[in-house]
Amino acid sequence: MGTFMFDDGPISLRHELRALMEEKLPPEWLGPFTADPEDKAMSDAFCRELAARGLLVPEWPAEFGGSDMTLDRGLVIREEMWSHSEPRGGQYYGPNWIGPAIMEFGTDEQRALHLSPIARGAVVWCQGFSEPDAGSDLAAMRTRAEPDGDGFRITGQKVWTSWAGWAEWCFLLAKVPTESDDARAGVTVFLIPMNRKGIEVRPIDGLPGPHHLNEVFFDGVRAERSEVLGRVAGGWDVVRAALSHERVGIARYARSDRMLSRVASHVAVDRPSTLRSDWMRARILNRVSRLVCRRTLAAQAESGSLEFEANAARLITVRADQFAADVTSDALGAAFFEDRSTAGAPFGGAVEFFWRYSQGATIASGTTEMLQLRLVSELKKGRRLSAAEEVADVGEAVTNLIGGVDRLPALRRAVDDPSSRQALRDAMTEMISGLDPRDGLDSAEQAAEVARRCGMAAAPLPIEAMLLARDGVPVAWAGPGGVLEHADLYDRWLLVGEEPLHAIYRAAPLGTRTGAFVVPEPDELTHAPAPGPADAPLALALQSGYILGALETSLDLATRYACERVQFGAPIITRQAVGFRLADVVAELYGIQSLLHYTLWRIDRAPHKALSDALALRWYAVDLARRSLRVAHQALGAIGLTYEHDHAMITAALQPRLRLPFSVGHTLDRVVDAVRVVGFASLFPPDGEPHAG
Ligand SMILES: Cc1cc2nc3c(=O)[nH]c(=O)nc-3n(C[C@H](O)[C@H](O)[C@H](O)COP(=O)(O)OP(=O)(O)OC[C@H]3O[C@@H](n4cnc5c(N)ncnc54)[C@H](O)[C@@H]3O)c2cc1C
Numbered sequence: 001m002g003t004f005m006f007d008d009g010p011i012s013l014r015h016e017l018r019a020l021m022e023e024k025l026p027p028e029w030l031g032p033f034t035a036d037p038e039d040k041a042m043s044d045a046f047c048r049e050l051a052a053r054g055l056l057v058p059e060w061p062a063e064f065g066g067s068d069m070t071l072d073r074g075l076v077i078r079e080e081m082w083s084h085s086e087p088r089g090g091q092y093y094g095p096n097w098i099g100p101a102i103m104e105f106g107t108d109e110q111r112a113l114h115l116s117p118i119a120r121g122a123v124v125w126c127q128g129f130s131e132p133d134a135g136s137d138l139a140a141m142r143t144r145a146e147p148d149g150d151g152f153r154i155t156g157q158k159v160w161t162s163w164a165g166w167a168e169w170c171f172l173l174a175k176v177p178t179e180s181d182d183a184r185a186g187v188t189v190f191l192i193p194m195n196r197k198g199i200e201v202r203p204i205d206g207l208p209g210p211h212h213l214n215e216v217f218f219d220g221v222r223a224e225r226s227e228v229l230g231r232v233a234g235g236w237d238v239v240r241a242a243l244s245h246e247r248v249g250i251a252r253y254a255r256s257d258r259m260l261s262r263v264a265s266h267v268a269v270d271r272p273s274t275l276r277s278d279w280m281r282a283r284i285l286n287r288v289s290r291l292v293c294r295r296t297l298a299a300q301a302e303s304g305s306l307e308f309e310a311n312a313a314r315l316i317t318v319r320a321d322q323f324a325a326d327v328t329s330d331a332l333g334a335a336f337f338e339d340r341s342t343a344g345a346p347f348g349g350a351v352e353f354f355w356r357y358s359q360g361a362t363i364a365s366g367t368t369e370m371l372q373l374r375l376v377s378e379l380k381k382g383r384r385l386s387a388a389e390e391v392a393d394v395g396e397a398v399t400n401l402i403g404g405v406d407r408l409p410a411l412r413r414a415v416d417d418p419s420s421r422q423a424l425r426d427a428m429t430e431m432i433s434g435l436d437p438r439d440g441l442d443s444a445e446q447a448a449e450v451a452r453r454c455g456m457a458a459a460p461l462p463i464e465a466m467l468l469a470r471d472g473v474p475v476a477w478a479g480p481g482g483v484l485e486h487a488d489l490y491d492r493w494l495l496v497g498e499e500p501l502h503a504i505y506r507a508a509p510l511g512t513r514t515g516a517f518v519v520p521e522p523d524e525l526t527h528a529p530a531p532g533p534a535d536a537p538l539a540l541a542l543q544s545g546y547i548l549g550a551l552e553t554s555l556d557l558a559t560r561y562a563c564e565r566v567q568f569g570a571p572i573i574t575r576q577a578v579g580f581r582l583a584d585v586v587a588e589l590y591g592i593q594s595l596l597h598y599t600l601w602r603i604d605r606a607p608h609k610a611l612s613d614a615l616a617l618r619w620y621a622v623d624l625a626r627r628s629l630r631v632a633h634q635a636l637g638a639i640g641l642t643y644e645h646d647h648a649m650i651t652a653a654l655q656p657r658l659r660l661p662f663s664v665g666h667t668l669d670r671v672v673d674a675v676r677v678v679g680f681a682s683l684f685p686p687d688g689e690p691h692a693g
Helices: 011-024 035-052 073-084 089-105 108-120 235-249 252-266 274-303 307-337 348-358 368-380 389-401 409-416 420-432 441-456 465-469 533-564 575-603 612-641 648-658 664-678
Strands: 125-130 144-148 151-159 169-175 188-192 200-206 213-223 473-478 495-496 503-505 525-527
Touching: 011 035, 011 073, 011 307, 035 089, 035 108, 073 252, 073 274, 089 108, 089 125, 089 169, 089 188, 089 235, 125 213, 151 188, 169 213, 188 213, 188 235, 235 274, 235 307, 252 274, 252 307, 252 348, 252 389, 274 307, 274 575, 274 612, 274 664, 307 348, 307 368, 307 575, 368 533, 368 575, 389 420, 389 441, 409 420, 409 648, 420 465, 441 465, 441 533, 441 575, 465 473, 465 533, 473 533, 495 533, 533 575, 533 612, 533 648, 575 612, 612 648, 612 664
Parallel strands: 125 169, 473 495
Antiparallel strands: 144 151, 151 213, 169 188, 200 213, 503 525
16 A cells, blocks of 8 residues: 555645745635625635646646646645645535546537646636535426427526636536436536526525525526537536545545644643544544545545545545644634634634634535435445455465364364363464564554454453564563553563563463453563564554454454345345434445554654554544444344343453553543644644654
């Protein structure tokens, strides 16, 4: 897996953009969405400036006016723009997805006509999709394109059309007559100038502020055949391809990152409080949001449109955005009401502005429910998370060694006969010999895959500790008092933690079934060699890999059951109360997987600074585990509670890893403490926080 998407670079480009914004835009400028035409003029001038520097459509091919820049540079530009209130204003549709759609589906004439003005920063486009009776159900649109000589006459109404009052062009959907019963048949994309006779725009006032919402009426508007993008009646495919780019094209997380950083002085980080916890959670969720967006864009750049990933990423992103807006608003207290019109408002009123705009995040460009519906349909088709090809071999070998996942054979054997773990331990030790996660990122990725595969089968082994073993002595992060899972499997343990204990504990007897292999008390303490700086964060990261694997199996069991179980005449997955929760879980699993890769990369690059990263990963994993196991149990009904069913076995077997070395709440407290010592890598680190390296 490529790692550029973890990086903040190229840093010099970030600096160039920040300097440019400082020079060209007023301090605390919140963009052009005001009633003042000066703001729009400023945005237009800024777009032209970006274009002149080759920064408006950086990733476009040079032949279309772009700079042939790599995706990483394009991402830096999107992040810097969005975090500074998107000074491109209404122009970002063009560079982000309308231009690429014209490149992909347009004729040579259309490319010649449209791409250059977008690349020069000289045109605003609007998107005419939604209608009064066609919102989520876009195919129900009524706007008609009746054949008229060589062309068409378009009649109908669009609504919520952002920037329609500014736009020179509209990316418009209308239906041509067709014999087909399919509601999507006939949908056609038209590229229509907004000054054409028969078009009327009426603004709608609301929470997002001026220019965001409009009605647009089309009264017998003439459209030429040459203004159809793609095939006549082939518009649905164009829209699908275009929107999968739009879904992850907006760097919402960048603004959240900056806002969370700016309100840091309003959050009492030195004492426990709900606000402090929320603020830290928002930062972690925002990190996940950034990772899934960047990862999806990188994957799409290689493989074309990836709906599953794009939908999962967007679900995570818009929710994180709204949470960040709530937390930053809470942090300000009554100062929240000092908006951009109040002289001396904190950050020029940016927090209130952010909060208002974020209210539409889960609605605009398709609601979260539509994302969930699409994720459910992928789950029904058997779609699951996939691992990187580079680790597939080691993963297969581990699954074979533990006897597969179905019926959790290794776990069931160990519950009946705890001593069977010793043979399994020996076989696994042999298999992983030579694999040291401290040997670089590739080795760490392989080790994480070993842990994940063990988790998928709830293998009864302290696999993380085994992977980290030094001279045959397993390395673990023990709970308070040295409580360890599977402590009886080894005579000696090397324990790590925030402050390494430099101690070896001796094993004691077994505990109960929900922690079948937890050993309550160490009975001997001796000195041991000091662990390295990567040991503690790796212990947590590999443990999260195990948890990820177990949650994947949990989701798979619940999904398969929900597809097969018929109640009230239909499979229960077709009920949104069941399906949507499963969709949320699969999206968040994509989140943990991305955060795990990132954390391994951080540990490899800056092990001394990576404890906050590893703790954040653990918090995300255990917090999700608590919720997702419950979702799966609920979907499974009573059968999932029986030990005959694999789900009850997984739930019980996972408890030690969810509670040791510390539970979810304690984990979050530790993240906050660790951040005070080593920082937390962010695009906009808060003032006074240690530099995360
Ligand atoms: C700030 C903003 C800017 C926008 N800009 C544009 C634009 O430029 N161009 C444009 O064309 N549109 C734009 N939109 C419109 C946007 O695409 C629609 O709002 C969105 O598609 C939802 O449609 P709707 O508002 O009619 O809600 P509805 O479709 O009426 O849905 C209402 C609620 O019901 C839920 N729902 C509907 N059907 C189902 C179902 N089958 N199962 C479960 N739940 C369901 C929805 O998820 C939602 O929660 C914008 C919207 C906003 C908020």
